[in-house]
Amino acid sequence: MxxxxxxxxxxxxxxxxxxxxxxxxxxxxxxxxxxxxxxxxxxxxxxxxxxxxxxxxxxxxxxxxxxxxxxxxxxxxxxxxxxxxxxxxxxxxxxxxxxxxxxxxxxxxxxxxxxxxxxxxxxxxxxxxxxxxxxxxxxxxxxxxxxxxxxxxxxxxxxxxxxxxxxxxxSLADEYEYSRDCRQGGHEKHSQSEPSQPNITTNKNRATTKWARLIKATTAVPTTVNANCKVCDPQPTPVPAGTVGLFEGADYFHCRVYRPEFDCRMRNIGMPFCAVCQQAIVKKLTPFLPT
Ligand SMILES: [Zn+2]
The missing domain is CATH 3.40.390.10 (Collagenase (Catalytic Domain))
Known part of the structure; x- marks a missing residue:
């Protein structure tokens, strides 16, 4: 060994x-x-x-x-x-x-x-x-x-x-909304406390939510709402890819927690990082760029 x-x-x-x-x-x-x-x-x-x-x-x-x-x-x-x-x-x-x-x-x-x-x-x-x-x-x-x-x-x-x-x-969170599968019990509603990770939030206030500065005034907030918290939200994206908003379902929970874009590398392997995840990466690595 x-x-x-x-x-x-x-x-x-x-x-x-x-x-x-x-x-x-x-x-x-x-x-x-x-x-x-x-x-x-x-x-x-x-x-x-x-x-x-x-x-x-x-x-x-x-x-x-x-x-x-x-x-x-x-x-x-x-x-x-x-x-x-x-x-x-x-x-x-x-x-x-x-x-x-x-x-x-x-x-x-x-x-x-x-x-x-x-x-x-x-x-x-x-x-x-x-x-x-x-x-x-x-x-x-x-x-x-x-x-x-x-x-x-x-x-x-x-x-x-x-x-x-x-x-x-x-320190990015998983942006997918399940643990074992989309019908597993105990994953209906996220606790209301605000997570520390930069790419998930429980705050659906347009003005004060974590990535408020990246949400356009024309984008609905929340951008998607899961109609049945017993399962993952099956609806397709209502907005073009790359739109930043508040999409319900993330961090292993179906409801009451939001992700920044409909899809992201932290949600599905093979997708690019969303704008909020990219911003967190840039912030961390910028001090290492040559002056
Ligand atoms: Zn992301």
Missing amino acids: GTSDGKVKGSTKIVDAGPNTQRWNVAIVSEGYRESEMGQFAADAQQFANTLLAAAPFDRLRAAINIHRVDVTSTDSGAKDPKCGTSGGTGAKPKTYFDASFCTQGIRRLLVGNSGRVMNVVKKLVPQVHIALLEVNSPIHGGSGGSVATFSKAPGAVEIALHELGHTAF
Whole structure:
């Protein structure tokens, strides 16, 4: 188990925008790659870097971002995949350096490694690191936010990585309105208290809501209302894509909590970040731009 199941090989700066002391430093770490698979990890890390830097608003913040590849080998490929209720699980138990596993908290897609161990390795090699991602060499769909954003190699996994990075690096909330599925009980109405995350709100007052400045006077507020709080709102968007307003349903609840746009990367994988999420990212990374 753990660090006896592999080796820390070193780090390589694969995107260099300037001195580590002045830039925002991202580290991408390998998990479940055998020695013979490290060439594949180099290609996977480069693909992640390219996708990140092409996605808005990172495309206009390139001058602020360094990306470091951290090579760690494992004895075996993949991640633990325990039997997971009714949603499967192969029972595989590969020996890997960070002990990543699917089926965390009984949810198969929730893929988590030993975050403390990841940060220990990264801080030794890249002391100025701001955020670490763990890339898990498994074709099974999964990922997680938390202190280390984690993703696998399922189709579209780099898109999952950008969503998880939204949680880990920018404190963005999930903008989808369900946990297990759209009919699950206990997810009808959000508490009335205002969430801390920048991209969800319970305040439907046009003048005082969190992203009031981005809502046009001609946009209805709230912009959508869920007619049946027992389920997710099935209605299509009543406004053009990219319209900022108050759309009911977010943060795992069907009602009484609002998201800024009809869709966003924090709601659906593969969508761009909405204007409010982009604004939060820009605000955080602007201090790292060259003067
Ligand atoms: Zn958003």
